[in-house]
Amino acid sequence: MILDGQSSAAIEQAASLLRAGGLVAFPTETVYGLGADATSDAAVAGIFTAKGRPSDHPLIVHVAAGIPGTESLSRFAQPLPLFAQQLITAFWPGPLTLIVTRQPGVGAAAAGGQDTIGLRCPAHPVAQALLVACAAQGVPGLAGPSANRFGRVSPTTAAHVQDEFGDGLMVIDGGACAVGIESTIVDCSRGAPVLLRPGAITRAQIAAVCGERVRDPAELAQPDPRASGTLEAHYAPNAKLRLMDARALQTGLDVLGANAAHIAVWSRTVVKSRSQRVLQRRMPDDAAIAAQQLFAVLREFDAGGARLIWIETPPDAPEWEGVRDRLQRAAAA
Ligand code: TXA
Numbered sequence: 001m002i003l004d005g006q007s008s009a010a011i012e013q014a015a016s017l018l019r020a021g022g023l024v025a026f027p028t029e030t031v032y033g034l035g036a037d038a039t040s041d042a043a044v045a046g047i048f049t050a051k052g053r054p055s056d057h058p059l060i061v062h063v064a065a066g067i068p069g070t071e072s073l074s075r076f077a078q079p080l081p082l083f084a085q086q087l088i089t090a091f092w093p094g095p096l097t098l099i100v101t102r103q104p105g106v107g108a109a110a111a112g113g114q115d116t117i118g119l120r121c122p123a124h125p126v127a128q129a130l131l132v133a134c135a136a137q138g139v140p141g142l143a144g145p146s147a148n149r150f151g152r153v154s155p156t157t158a159a160h161v162q163d164e165f166g167d168g169l170m171v172i173d174g175g176a177c178a179v180g181i182e183s184t185i186v187d188c189s190r191g192a193p194v195l196l197r198p199g200a201i202t203r204a205q206i207a208a209v210c211g212e213r214v215r216d217p218a219e220l221a222q223p224d225p226r227a228s229g230t231l232e233a234h235y236a237p238n239a240k241l242r243l244m245d246a247r248a249l250q251t252g253l254d255v256l257g258a259n260a261a262h263i264a265v266w267s268r269t270v271v272k273s274r275s276q277r278v279l280q281r282r283m284p285d286d287a288a289i290a291a292q293q294l295f296a297v298l299r300e301f302d303a304g305g306a307r308l309i310w311i312e313t314p315p316d317a318p319e320w321e322g323v324r325d326r327l328q329r330a331a332a333a
């Protein structure tokens, strides 16, 4: 069932269901999340079951905006290092998740049993309204992975969520997500910022705020915690996805000629096919707009019956890192 996020009655209804241990999908500026009371291990177990996700994969906990260091944050996290506080001041509410040391005794299931926890304060007004209503009912945070089944493309509209889970799930509609790819994740539990997942907030922005070089997971001595967003194959459409440059794309279409079918193309460069049955969409030249469209385009290609998706490799520029990352993982599936 899809409810209007502008309605305060709908927000209250959703908060009550969450308070009772139920699941509610909600909009954020990045992608839609599948929410449950982060302090209830039983409620969080419902997320893992619904998604078909292994229960040792940690989830992100969403908290309401407030003065940093106030209630919901300290409920879940131990005192933060200075650079983490600086990131919060600079980017919250917004598309940035911080991995911090967890308060023992809270959010164990949400954290997948790890002693760290992912925290994010989303900027979407409907998400904030829901988080505030939940806090008022004694729920200080919502565990919320992307509202898709495990390994699949993240949803950026309420209809996408319904396509994933059917009509039995309560979905709060907040329109199409403005960012379109999941939040940037920075691990702040290892003494220096480590970029676990690139996103709209770039490596350079993080380095500027922390006054430090941003590390890559490969530089760390300890192995990564299990983290599905960082699995090599993830975010996969049904069709087989390939990345190639514009020349290879054009050559491929020329080889298939007028008989090309079940192929979809997303490219910045204009390429031509002699077949009417090739689905073509133009990739925007602006990385932020391309990110906003990415998952919806993949879903549209799947729905259009594509068996092959050919995508022009995004530019090797810093602002494209998030889109490149998602496409490389989708291509690896
Ligand atoms: O934009 C987003 O972050 C969206 C919206 C709904 O907020 N959420 C999202 O959640 O993408 P999810 O569960 O699909 O991805 C969360 C990722 C995990 O796959 C993992 O990579 C990382 O966050 N993560 C969470 N907690 C962690 C922890 N304690 N240690 C390491 N990585 C963690």
Ligand code: MG
Residues within 6 Å of the ligand: 145, 146, 154, 229
């Ligand atoms: Mg996900």
